[in-house]
Amino acid sequence: MRNRFPATQKVTIADVAARAGVSKGTVSKVLGGGEYYVADETRERISAAVAELDFRPNAIARGLKRRRSQTIGVIVASIANPLYAELISGVEEALAGSEYTLIFGSSEGSAQKEMAVVRSMQQRQVDGIVMASVTLDDGEVEKQIEAGLNVVLASRNLARVVADAVVSDNHAGATAAVEHLAEHGHKRIGHISGPQDVVPFAQRRAAYDETLSRLSLETSDELCVIATATSLEAGADAAIRLLDSHNPPTAVFVGSDGLALGVLDACAKSGVRVPEDLAIVGFDNIWVGRMPGIGLSTVETDARRIGRRAAERLIERIDETFREGAWLHEPEVEVLPATLVARRTCGCPGD
Amino acid sequence: MRNRFPATQKVTIADVAARAGVSKGTVSKVLGGGEYYVADETRERISAAVAELDFRPNAIARGLKRRRSQTIGVIVASIANPLYAELISGVEEALAGSEYTLIFGSSEGSAQKEMAVVRSMQQRQVDGIVMASVTLDDGEVEKQIEAGLNVVLASRNLARVVADAVVSDNHAGATAAVEHLAEHGHKRIGHISGPQDVVPFAQRRAAYDETLSRLSLETSDELCVIATATSLEAGADAAIRLLDSHNPPTAVFVGSDGLALGVLDACAKSGVRVPEDLAIVGFDNIWVGRMPGIGLSTVETDARRIGRRAAERLIERIDETFREGAWLHEPEVEVLPATLVARRTCGCPGD
DNA sequence: ATGAAAGCGCTAACAC
DNA sequence: GTGTTAGCGCTTTCAT
Numbered sequence: 001m002r003n004r005f006p007a008t009q010k011v012t013i014a015d016v017a018a019r020a021g022v023s024k025g026t027v028s029k030v031l032g033g034g035e036y037y038v039a040d041e042t043r044e045r046i047s048a049a050v051a052e053l054d055f056r057p058n059a060i061a062r063g064l065k066r067r068r069s070q071t072i073g074v075i076v077a078s079i080a081n082p083l084y085a086e087l088i089s090g091v092e093e094a095l096a097g098s099e100y101t102l103i104f105g106s107s108e109g110s111a112q113k114e115m116a117v118v119r120s121m122q123q124r125q126v127d128g129i130v131m132a133s134v135t136l137d138d139g140e141v142e143k144q145i146e147a148g149l150n151v152v153l154a155s156r157n158l159a160r161v162v163a164d165a166v167v168s169d170n171h172a173g174a175t176a177a178v179e180h181l182a183e184h185g186h187k188r189i190g191h192i193s194g195p196q197d198v199v200p201f202a203q204r205r206a207a208y209d210e211t212l213s214r215l216s217l218e219t220s221d222e223l224c225v226i227a228t229a230t231s232l233e234a235g236a237d238a239a240i241r242l243l244d245s246h247n248p249p250t251a252v253f254v255g256s257d258g259l260a261l262g263v264l265d266a267c268a269k270s271g272v273r274v275p276e277d278l279a280i281v282g283f284d285n286i287w288v289g290r291m292p293g294i295g296l297s298t299v300e301t302d303a304r305r306i307g308r309r310a311a312e313r314l315i316e317r318i319d320e321t322f323r324e325g326a327w328l329h330e331p332e333v334e335v336l337p338a339t340l341v342a343r344r345t346c347g348c349p350g351d
Numbered sequence: 352m353r354n355r356f357p358a359t360q361k362v363t364i365a366d367v368a369a370r371a372g373v374s375k376g377t378v379s380k381v382l383g384g385g386e387y388y389v390a391d392e393t394r395e396r397i398s399a400a401v402a403e404l405d406f407r408p409n410a411i412a413r414g415l416k417r418r419r420s421q422t423i424g425v426i427v428a429s430i431a432n433p434l435y436a437e438l439i440s441g442v443e444e445a446l447a448g449s450e451y452t453l454i455f456g457s458s459e460g461s462a463q464k465e466m467a468v469v470r471s472m473q474q475r476q477v478d479g480i481v482m483a484s485v486t487l488d489d490g491e492v493e494k495q496i497e498a499g500l501n502v503v504l505a506s507r508n509l510a511r512v513v514a515d516a517v518v519s520d521n522h523a524g525a526t527a528a529v530e531h532l533a534e535h536g537h538k539r540i541g542h543i544s545g546p547q548d549v550v551p552f553a554q555r556r557a558a559y560d561e562t563l564s565r566l567s568l569e570t571s572d573e574l575c576v577i578a579t580a581t582s583l584e585a586g587a588d589a590a591i592r593l594l595d596s597h598n599p600p601t602a603v604f605v606g607s608d609g610l611a612l613g614v615l616d617a618c619a620k621s622g623v624r625v626p627e628d629l630a631i632v633g634f635d636n637i638w639v640g641r642m643p644g645i646g647l648s649t650v651e652t653d654a655r656r657i658g659r660r661a662a663e664r665l666i667e668r669i670d671e672t673f674r675e676g677a678w679l680h681e682p683e684v685e686v687l688p689a690t691l692v693a694r695r696t697c698g699c700p701g702d
Numbered sequence: 703a704t705g706a707a708a709g710c711g712c713t714a715a716c717a718c
Numbered sequence: 719g720t721g722t723t724a725g726c727g728c729t730t731t732c733a734t
Binding site: 022023024025026029036037038039042061063064065066067 | 703704705706707709710711712
């Protein structure tokens with residue numbers, strides 16, 4: 001047992017200065033990474049003192065003065081969702097070479113919680129935020145950006161372009177998925193989508209509608225069901241609704257792999273054979289889908305790459321912000337390709 | 352385009368004080384959450400000013416003064432591993448009700464990277480760290496703790512108890528797994544383990560050895576193979592080595608579900624039927640295993656709960672640290688139960 | 703090339 | 719009850 005009520009920091013820049021026989025200011029000049037004239041001999045004395053005392057500059061104090069915390073926040077709906085885990089992993093990749101630290105928050109699908117996370121991050125003076133969460137409405141996001149918050153949207157589009165964003169080509173991907181099912185000879189192709197306020201789901205659904213009519217395939221309200229969430233369970237529920245309709249489809253394009261796994265689950269439980277009775281194509285290509293025994297056909301979106309690019313763009317933007325006299329660029333949307341990955345569940349031979 | 356070179360913070364406590372017609376100190380008293388006598392009328396004027404100005408206290412400045420950042424760090428090997436994603440999710444759960452923010456870092460299995468993450472977190476003045484990573488050697492961890500770092504180990508044991516830890520009952524879980532395979536009638540039961548410097552793997556393996564001899568089952572060096580990593584690929588490699596031996600086992604207990612999925616993969620590719628030719632029990636119960644088409648029998652460890660408990664313990668410990676005149680408790684290890692989940696791959700009927 | 707000094711935004715004694 | 723003051727540890731002009 002030891003008493004450790006937090007006293008003052010063990011070793012500060014003042015200690016280093018004393019030990020090296022210089023002033024705090026000079027120490028700061030060599031440690032701060034700026035371009036200052038300091039004699040080589042002094043530099044060395046300071047480095048030696050730093051090493052001997054095992055001095056670690058207090059990033060909090062530095063941040064207060066520099067008005068830049070060297071941290072960035074990332075907000076996702078749920079980290080337990082492998083798609084977001086991949087995305088965060090990409091953000092980390094981008095940050096690895098830099099001096100940034102990652103602060104993490106999840107919205108759990110609640111706009112209120114998300115707003116609270118944003119506020120908390122702002123109080124922590126994050127230099128910017130990668131938002132992969134989708135619950136906050138456009139107006140609120142825009143307001144924060146207007147107020148000077150650096151934001152890059154990841155895998156989430158706004159109706160209007162008010163922020164930098166990195167997204168995948170939902171339209172092309174969904175089109176490819178539906179066309180592929182049609183090539184397998186399917187005439188009645190259903191669709192299971194997620195909540196329509198989530199723009200990617202709406203986009204994928206629009207592409208589905210468009211492709212059906214372009215190919216002159218049957219359309220009907222019963223063919224398209226909207227899941228109430230993005231969970232496995234929601235996918236299973238939607239599948240049951242679809243299969244219970246009076247004339248169920250022979251193939252279904254599902255708006256996300258999470259939902260598609262639920263569909264697979266429901267099929268297994270109700271004896272529907274995949275792909276014989278129902279062919280399935282998902283979206284996102286989460287790694288689970290490639291397991292033998294699953295073999296989920298899907299559309300690859302590369303969440304890791306989206307995360308990496310979003311973080312890279314955010315850092316550029318932050319650098320712009322801090323470059324004196326610089327002007328911020330206009331918001332841009334970067335669209336990453338989405339390509340079909342045919343496996344077992346669409347009727348292809350599999351890997 | 353707007354020029355936004357960061358000037359001084361828009362609204363500070365001084366602005367609020369001016370607006371409410373009081374001093375900064377009084378504002379701080381009502382906002383800081385401490386127990387101070389402030390007239391109700393004054394309180395209200397201050398709250399009003401805060402609302403009107405949309406004031407958000409600068410957590411960096413507060414942290415500098417209070418010498419407590421209200422952030423905790425969590426370090427895992429890789430966030431792409433669903434086991435760690437669950438664990439982090441548990442940490443988040445525990446933090447949700449509190450005033451803490453989560454800083455995240457991953458070690459990518461490198462002790463050097465992990466040490467760098469720890470240092471970076473310390474410079475950011477984290478109040479404590481949940482370490483679910485396993486690469487750093489005991490001595491190093493111990494040194495940091497001696498130096499006053501608050502640490503709780505999650506799902507990671509040290510050889511000696513030098514830190515608080517939350518782990519699962521690896522011994523009981525592994526024993527149950529092997530016994531269950533024996534009950535299915537298997538006489539030659541193999542084992543695939545992960546890197547032996549990872550204590551949980553070593554513990555599970557020890558329980559395997561013990562149980563085999565207690566049940567008087569055949570043991571041999573060929574029956575136990577050590578994978579070089581914890582990835583799917585490493586699991587597949589290990590499985591191939593095991594199956595290529597001159598007298599392969601009819602059942603295998605695999606040290607983690609990640610490895611077990613690789614084993615499943617290898618079996619599918621080489622035409623080995625599961626469970627007929629090879630029965631499999633994994634460890635961890637990651638959610639993928641319960642998918643139809645996988646049905647991985649395993650041992651439930653509840654990573655989310657481990658994460659939650661670890662974070663709760665860390666917060667308790669931090670509170671102790673900051674309670675004036677308090678003494679830190681001796682390190683304790685909390686062992687959570689690990690129970691068998693029988694599904695398809697061991698030969699049970701499945702869900 | 704280096705030092706002195708002011709201050710980032712906040713909190714916590716200590717006055718009154 | 720409330721104001722005043724002195725910093726937390728660092729950076730950054732401005733002198734010298």
